[in-house]
Amino acid sequence: KQEVTQIPAALSVPEGENLVLNCSFTDSAIYNLQWFRQDPGKGLTSLLLIQSSQREQTSGRLNASLDKSSGRSTLYIAASQPGDSATYLCAVKGSSNTGKLIFGQGTTLQVKP
Amino acid sequence: DGGITQSPKYLFRKEGQNVTLSCEQNLNHDAMYWYRQDPGQGLRLIYYSQIVNDFQKGDIAEGYSVSREKKESFPLTVTSAQKNPTAFYLCASSIEFDRTNEKLFFGSGTQLSVL
Numbered sequence: 001k002q003e004v005t006q007i008p009a010a011l012s013v014p015e016g017e018n019l020v021l022n023c024s025f026t027d028s029a030i031y032n033l034q035w036f037r038q039d040p041g042k043g044l045t046s047l048l049l050i051q052s053s054q055r056e057q058t059s060g061r062l063n064a065s066l067d068k069s070s071g072r073s074t075l076y077i078a079a080s081q082p083g084d085s086a087t088y089l090c091a092v093k094g095s096s097n098t099g100k101l102i103f104g105q106g107t108t109l110q111v112k113p
Numbered sequence: 114d115g116g117i118t119q120s121p122k123y124l125f126r127k128e129g130q131n132v133t134l135s136c137e138q139n140l141n142h143d144a145m146y147w148y149r150q151d152p153g154q155g156l157r158l159i160y161y162s163q164i165v166n167d168f169q170k171g172d173i174a175e176g177y178s179v180s181r182e183k184k185e186s187f188p189l190t191v192t193s194a195q196k197n198p199t200a201f202y203l204c205a206s207s208i209e210f211d212r213t214n215e216k217l218f219f220g221s222g223t224q225l226s227v228l
Contacts, residue, residue: 004155034216043117043203043219044156089155100171101217103155 002027002094006104013080014112021075021107023090028068031093035064035075038087038106047088048075052095080111116140119204119220125228126191126198134189134223136204144210145187146217149173150201159202162187163210191225199227 003026013019023033032051036044048057048064050073056065063076077084087108091101117138126132138145143164148156158171162181176195181187187206191198204220 009153041201041222041224043119043221044205044217045219046216049216091156100158100161101156103157105153105155 002030002092002102004090004092004102004104006088006090006107008107009105010108010110012110012112015080015082017080017111018076018078019080019109021077021088021109023073023075023104025071025073025092025102027094028071029095030068031095033064033066033073033090033092034101035062035073036089036091038089040087044089077109080109082111082113085109085111117204117206117218117220119202119223121223122221124223124225126225127228129193131190131192132225134191134202134204134225136187136189136220138185138187138204138206138218138220140206140218141184142206142208142218143184144207145181146205146207147171147177147179147187147189148203148205150203150222156203159189161210198225200225 005024034049035047038044050057050066061078066073087106089106091103120135146161147159150156157173159177160179162168165184168179168181178190202223205217207217
């Protein structure tokens with residue numbers, strides 16, 4: 001059974017710092033991995049999707065990497081801003097679990113001005 | 114604007130009462146999903162629908178029911194059999210259910226609480 005874990009559960013950094021959020025999964029047989037952002041009391045917004053054949057994806061100040069063999073993904077946020085404060089969730093789509101996403105519990109990020 | 118609309122934003126349930134959460138999308142997506150989110154936890158799949166007039170149980174379907182009579186609508190009923198219904202409920206959609214590499218689009222959620 002696929003399990004997705006995100007550590008740490010919460011993170012606080014000063015504005016301008018570069019930071020890395022971690023996501024690990026137990027079954028390497030995945031189609032893709034997605035990173036989402038969730039603001040308090042809101043729905044999720046997809047940030048980046050990495051296909052199983054890819055190593056990384058970039059969008060603006062965000063870079064997501066994927067290492068299937070080790071069951072890990074990282075979300076790198078460059079030059080963090082207070083507006084980046086939110087909960088970040090990763091989710092994997094397993095090749096043996098078609099159509100379903102398995103979510104991690106999220107990392108809540110606070111960027112202090 | 115295309116998107117997913119969930120209503121109401123806040124909902125209160127009395128003991129023994131059934132309540133229905135609304136989800137409407139105008140993205141022309143075939144697949145729709147209901148997730149439950151508890152504080153500090155990831156999302157868990159309740160039900161999903163691949164196409165109109167079809168729906169399947171997810172990982173935590175007990176105490177919930179759905180219907181998919183129209184492509185754009187996928188309402189979720191929380192029945193009295195669901196003993197711990199307090200949670201944040203999220204509706205999502207995608208172009209197709211089993212398309213390998215596509216993104217999910219989410220509504221803004223409904224917070225359900227028990228009186």
